[in-house]
Structure formats: structure tokens, C-alpha cells
Amino acid sequence: MNLQNRIAVPPCAEAGAPSPIDATGRPLMWGVVATGGIAGKVTQDIALLEDAVLHAVSSRSADSAAAFADRFGFATSYGDDGGVTGYQRLMDDPEVEVVYITTPHAQHYDVAKAALAAGKHVLCEKPFTINAAEAEELAGLAAERGLFLMEAVWTRFLPSINRAWEIIASGELGEIRWVQGDLGFPARQDPGSRLWDPKAGGGALMDLTVYPLTWALGSLGFPDSVSALGTLNSDGVDVQNAVTLSYGNGAYAQLSSSLVASCPGQATVAGSKGWLKTGGGNLHNPKELTVRIGQEEPRVEHFEQVGAGYTYELREVTRCIQQGLTESPTMPVGDTVRTMRLLDGVRAQIGLRYANDAV
Ligand SMILES: NC(=O)c1ccc[n+]([C@@H]2O[C@H](COP(=O)([O-])OP(=O)(O)OC[C@H]3O[C@@H](n4cnc5c(N)ncnc54)[C@H](OP(=O)(O)O)[C@@H]3O)[C@@H](O)[C@H]2O)c1
Numbered sequence: 001m002n003l004q005n006r007i008a009v010p011p012c013a014e015a016g017a018p019s020p021i022d023a024t025g026r027p028l029m030w031g032v033v034a035t036g037g038i039a040g041k042v043t044q045d046i047a048l049l050e051d052a053v054l055h056a057v058s059s060r061s062a063d064s065a066a067a068f069a070d071r072f073g074f075a076t077s078y079g080d081d082g083g084v085t086g087y088q089r090l091m092d093d094p095e096v097e098v099v100y101i102t103t104p105h106a107q108h109y110d111v112a113k114a115a116l117a118a119g120k121h122v123l124c125e126k127p128f129t130i131n132a133a134e135a136e137e138l139a140g141l142a143a144e145r146g147l148f149l150m151e152a153v154w155t156r157f158l159p160s161i162n163r164a165w166e167i168i169a170s171g172e173l174g175e176i177r178w179v180q181g182d183l184g185f186p187a188r189q190d191p192g193s194r195l196w197d198p199k200a201g202g203g204a205l206m207d208l209t210v211y212p213l214t215w216a217l218g219s220l221g222f223p224d225s226v227s228a229l230g231t232l233n234s235d236g237v238d239v240q241n242a243v244t245l246s247y248g249n250g251a252y253a254q255l256s257s258s259l260v261a262s263c264p265g266q267a268t269v270a271g272s273k274g275w276l277k278t279g280g281g282n283l284h285n286p287k288e289l290t291v292r293i294g295q296e297e298p299r300v301e302h303f304e305q306v307g308a309g310y311t312y313e314l315r316e317v318t319r320c321i322q323q324g325l326t327e328s329p330t331m332p333v334g335d336t337v338r339t340m341r342l343l344d345g346v347r348a349q350i351g352l353r354y355a356n357d358a359v
Pocket residue numbers: 034035036037038039058059060061064065102103104105107125126127152154194207
């Protein structure tokens with residue numbers, strides 16, 4: 001394995017680290033953009049952090065922002081008003097220090113750009129943007145302004161995942177030769193859902209592939225070449241895809257994601273001596289790892305987590321900002337840009353295009 005490719009273990013996921021909810025410094029003032037599904041889940045975990053202040057939330061609708069603020073205890077809420085978007089009003093609030101962006105994918109770029117222009121640190125949901133050009137521009141803007149910027153790949157911060165990287169790096173599995181990861185579910189055929197909407201960046205690839213990909217990156221690093229197949233629906237979004245990553249040493253990673261199949265949602269890492277498999281939840285948040293070396297009895301390791309599992313990435317955002325870092329060593333902006341380039345390459349192979357590509 002190429003150790004240079006290892007995903008760095010964040011301090012909060014190291015064995016014996018304090019709970020990620022423990023205060024570590026000056027409280028951070030949070031602003032949350034949009035009031036959909038993930039906004040609620042992650043906000044519950046932000047609220048667990050002793051040094052987080054739920055300061056402001058924005059929505060396209062003032063009512064939705066106010067209801068969300070009431071539900072979670074934000075001090076302030078902003079909706080679209082007088083031709084100014086709710087999110088721009090949130091950016092104009094001098095109290096907000098870090099903005100968590102939870103709009104559909106296609107809007108991440110605009111909102112993140114507005115946040116960085118307003119001098120805010122940014123945690124942006126996955127996929128970071130629609131394409132690498134957007135990601136590169138945001139990376140440049142954050143670097144220029146000395147602001148923290150991170151894609152919210154929470155999986156990279158979980159203790160179970162970091163234990164998997166530790167097992168792999170220890171050599172217990174031997175040389176890693178093959179990785180498999182899948183994620184998928186039959187998504188409701190709701191035309192209003194962002195999952196099916198090309199304008200929102202819909203499709204399985206953009207929504208789900210980052211998680212199986214995390215297993216490939218953590219086990220083998222970025223690949224030397226990529227080949228992909230995908231099935232597009234009549235609106236031009238992929239209903240499922242199969243992506244093979246190839247490595248110079250002969251290793252492969254096979255990744256698939258689907259919006260039409262009920263998948264096991266697990267990862268397997270196979271080496272010359274043994275294998276490791278996720279369990280106890282999907283591959284983006286496994287609570288179990290099973291390791292089998294040769295014909296030995298399999299060993300199962302179990303993991304506890306604090307909150308819904310987002311607390312670890314939130315602790316890292318807080319730590320990095322408190323320490324003046326502009327990126328997390330565990331989820332560096334460079335990895336995000338490379339990931340977006342990889343997804344651009346897959347999309348070119350399967351004919352998946354979005355309106356943002358034309359800009
Ligand atoms: N990390 C994770 O575990 C995880 C899980 C699920 C999703 N995600 C990511 O989080 C993002 C949001 O997913 P979700 O499941 O929360 O979606 P969702 O439930 O559809 O919520 C998205 C919210 O964005 C706002 N919105 C919708 N259309 C918009 C538009 N055209 N322009 C601006 N804002 C718009 C709406 O909030 P308002 O009405 O308040 O404006 C909507 O409720 C996606 O990028 C997804 O990949 C991450």
C-alpha cells in the first residue's frame with residue numbers, strides 16, 4: 001500500500017480521545033443554509049457540541065427558516081426577502097463564523113462562493129460541487145482569503161473507519177489487492193425529489209458514490225485509471241452505475257451505487273493475507289468490522305459513536321478553525337478537487353451532464 005495515500009486520522013477519532021462533544025475552546029457561531037433532511041440531522045449533532053452556538057439558519061422561505069430555528073433553538077432565521085436570498089442575508093450576519101451548506105448539490109457552488117466572499121468558514125455537503133472547475137474556484141477563493149473550507153465527508157472522521165485504516169496500514173491483511181463497495185436503495189419515483197432532478201444534480205453517482213469511493217481511497221489511494229458504466233433515465237440522470245478503479249500495482253476497486261436496487265451497502269477490503277468487511281450499518285457508518293486472516297476464525301470489532309456520527313466531523317471543523325487551519329488534514333481540499341475530477345471523468349464516460357457544466 002502507498003502510505004502517502006493514507007487518510008489522516010483526526011485527533012477526535014484517535015483511541016482514547018475525549019468525546020467529540022467536549023468543549024475545546026472559544027464557542028463557534030454556526031449558520032446553517034437550508035432546512036431539508038440532512039440539515040435537521042446534522043443540526044442535532046451540532047447542538048451536542050458544548051462549544052457550538054446555533055446562531056442562524058436560512059431558507060428560501062421565511063416560515064421554514066423560523067420553524068427550523070424554533071425547533072432547534074437558533075437565535076436568528078432568514079428567508080428570501082425583498083429580492084435578497086435567505087442565504088445571502090445569513091452571509092451578511094456578522095455574528096456567523098462558519099456556514100454549513102445543505103442545499104441540493106447544484107446549489108453548493110453559489111452558496112459556498114457567497115459564504116467565502118462574506119469571509120465565512122465553510123463546511124459544505126457532499127458532493128462538494130457539480131464539477132471540478134467549481135471546486136477549484138472555491139478552493140482558490142478560500143486559500144486567497146485564508147478561510148477554512150471542507151467537504152462534509154463525515155465518514156472520514158468516524159472511529160470505526162479510522163480503525164479500518166489502522167488495520168490496513170498494519171499489514172495484517174497483507175498487500176491490498178481488491179476493494180468492493182456498494183450503496184443503493186430503490187428511491188421513491190417522486191418528480192419533486194432532488195435525487196431525480198437534473199437541475200439539482202440528481203442521480204446515484206453524485207449522491208452516493210463518495211461513500212464507496214472513501215473505502216477505495218482509504219485502502220488504495222487515488223487510482224491510475226477509471227472505467228465506468230451507467231444507466232441514465234429519460235431525464236438524463238443515472239439510475240445506477242458501476243465504476244472500476246485500477247492501480248499500477250494490479251489492484252482494483254469496484255464501486256457501485258444505485259437508486260433502483262436495494263443494495264447491502266457494505267465494503268470489503270481484500271489483501272494477500274486476509275480480508276476486512278463492514279457491518280452493523282451501511283459502509284458510510286459501520287458499527288462493526290469483521291476481519292478474517294486466512295482460515296482463522298473471523299474477528300469482529302464493535303464501535304460506539306457519539307450522536308448520529310456527525311459529531312466527529314463537526315469537532316474537526318471546530319478544531320481546525322480554532323487552530324487557524326484552512327483545511328482539515330483528514331479531508332483536505334485537494335482530495336475534494338481530485339474527487340470531483342474523478343467524478344467528471346466517470347460522467348464523461350457514462351454521458352451524464354448537468355446545467356452547471358455549461359457555465
Ligand atoms: N452527509 C450526509 O449524511 C448526507 C445525507 C443526505 C444528504 N446529504 C447531502 O446534503 C444535501 C442536501 O440533501 P437533503 O437530503 O437534505 O436534501 P433535501 O431534503 O431535498 O433538502 C435540501 C434543501 O435545500 C433547499 N433547496 C431545495 N431546492 C433548492 C434550490 N433550487 N436552491 C436552493 N435551495 C434549495 C430546501 O431548503 P429550503 O426550503 O429551506 O430552502 C431543501 O429542503 C445534498 O447535497 C446531499 O448530497 C448528505
